[in-house]
């Protein structure tokens with residue numbers, strides 16, 4: 001029964017937001033570019049993190065150049081996306097360690113590894129967590145993956161698909177529940193849905209395409225309160241790196 005409900009939720013969100021994960025026009029994405037873009041996207045909007053990413057690419061012709069740059073210079077380029085201090089430090093330290101470990105700055109060897117091996121390897125780098133790695137797998141390697149950010153965590157719990165206290169726990173439980181072929185699309189659709197309908201402070205339950213399938217105890221209250229306030233936000237930058 002629970003799986004039938006989940007299947008129906010996945011289907012309705014696909015009907016509403018689409019079911020195609022955009023494949024890269026390029027044959028293979030640069031995995032290090034994607035990893036850095038994901039790192040910059042933490043706790044900010046897609047628009048500002050994309051700006052920070054483009055600033056970095058413009059300033060440093062090769063990622064090797066960033067390793068030797070003063071922290072202040074890196075911070076200046078990415079300050080638009082917030083947490084510039086910690087992001088600069090983490091990216092610089094991560095690149096330095098990768099250079100030491102691999103001899104050159106490339107993550108091409110990850111293409112030969114299983115997902116589990118990729119998690120195991122990249123979790124060893126400071127500032128790289130499961131969400132970041134799942135994004136790399138989904139948008140860099142274009143394999144099925146279900147990254148869990150705050151939107152995904154919130155919506156999955158409100159709907160009653162999971163009952164968890166942290167995005168990490170939601171990630172663990174969800175990966176068992178969600179059919180492999182639906183993972184990346186469902187992730188993208190939950191983000192779009194979480195930004196435009198099932199919003200953090202006040203969900204627009206009156207506009208919700210899965211209202212009858214949702215277990216949220218206050219859905220009737222929010223249905224009455226927020227009628228007609230839907231706003232689309234479909235800008236997903238990681239599909240474009």
Ligand code: SF4
Pocket residue numbers: 158159197198199203204205208209210211214215216219222
């Ligand atoms: S009914 Fe409300 S709480 Fe439930 S999924 Fe829809 S918008 Fe979110």
